[in-house]
Every structure is written in C-alpha cells, then in structure tokens.
Amino acid sequence: MTTTLQTDAEGFLTDASQWNEQTAAEIAAENGIPRLTDRHWLVVNFMRERYLSTGTAPSIRSLGKESGVPVKELYELFPKARPSSPPRSAAFPSLAAASRRRT
C-alpha cells in the first residue's frame, strides 16, 4: 500500500494521524539519521505525546528536563544542519525540524 504523506513546504506533516513508527524512521533516514536508536525514540515519543496532549511541541528546556535525554545529547542525536549543503532539503535535520516533523 502506498500512502502519500501530506506535508507543508518545509516537509512537516500536516496531518498528525499519518504518523507511525515506520513513517518516522523513513523521514529520519531521509534526513541523515539512518537508524533511530532507543534514545532517539525516547525523544520522538516524548515529543509526540506532548504534542498530542497539549497541541504544541515542548520547548528544548522541558525536553532536556523531562524526556530523559539531556540537552547535550539531544543535539548529538539530532545533529545540526550541515553547513553549505544546497539544496536545503538535503541538509541534516535541525533539532527543531526533527521535532516538528514528528508531531
């Protein structure tokens, strides 16, 4: 079965119900994270739960405090955009982008 994901111009899902673990893994792979580890999933699931219960993604502060993954590690798990890598879509996801994508 082929589903086409509904995304906005930046590539974020516009329909949260289209999200599933396979989708998340594929989006991550497409953005330079070939394998989502348990630590990645801890963050992803925390963000998703937060988004679904509050309607917004958590701040980096509450992510660091409450997700179980400290801020330093967050940035290692979701590395920053690769400098000077046009086109933009090929760049690694920033943490914000990674988080918004998954919500």
Added chain:
Amino acid sequence: MTELRERPTVAATDPATIEKVAIVVSKGSLEGVYPALIMANGARMEGIDADLFFTFFGMDAIRKGRSGRMKVATVGNPGMHMPTLLGALPGFSSIATRMMQRQMEKLDIPPIPEFVELLADSGAGLHACRATVDMFGLTMDDFVPQVSDIISVGEFYELAAGGQIIFT
C-alpha cells in the same frame, strides 16, 4: 510502503540560509540580556551555529554571583510606561524583575543562569570580552564554568567570519 511527498526543488532565487550567528551582549539588564539568549537558543534549535560575546555590563550574565541577580531597568526605560521617579523607588526594580521572571517561567523560558547552561549544552560558544575583563580586573575565576574563553575583539571577528553579527 510509504512514499514521501516529492520536495519542491530549490529555485536559484531561493534566499540564502544563515549558517552562523555571533551575538554581542552589551547590556546589563534582564531585558537587555534575554533577547540575546533567546536568539542564540533559537539559532541552535534551527541548526545554526551560535557564539555569544559578553562585553561591558552584558558580562554580568556570565559572572558568578551576578548572573542570577540581573534586574529589569525601571529607570530611564520609556518602555516601562510609568514615571521615571516611580521607577526609582526602592525595591521597584526588584518587583518588576520578579514579575517578568514569573512571565518568563510561564513561557518555559529559563532564568539566566539556567539559560546560560542550556546554551552551553546546546553547543553555543560563550566568550568574555578581553577589554572588559581588563577594565573590571576580572579573571576566568569570576565566570560561570560554561564560559569557554576570554577573547579580544579581533578574535571575536575571526570567530564571526562568514556569519551574521547581531549586536544587543
């Protein structure tokens, strides 16, 4: 099999992206420091490199014993929308500071010492201005441990090369 939507190709006219920012923090009031910290944090969250250069009274934000005691300027600040003489009353600045801190906490924006730690953990560089350090007779011991070094203006420009400089 899920198929990702095809991305629009980036047009040649697509605006350039910012890869790096260097933010000068020169003000020693709470409302003078927060914008710089918030902009640095926003940059890191978008994958943009960020360096902060603390100079003059902005240096209080990274000084041991001072970073947690920064206050809102209630005198000479037209943005407060109240008579300057009222702002000069004893304790008024503390009250205004507490009010602003409460608002910040509601928005999940950390107090300055925690914010400085958060930025360091986010990979932002924290630098103290050499000239200011010499003027106030300070050493690395006067700074919170997250400060990476004391650098000259020339070194700051080297560090900022190729990026955007923001003065606050």
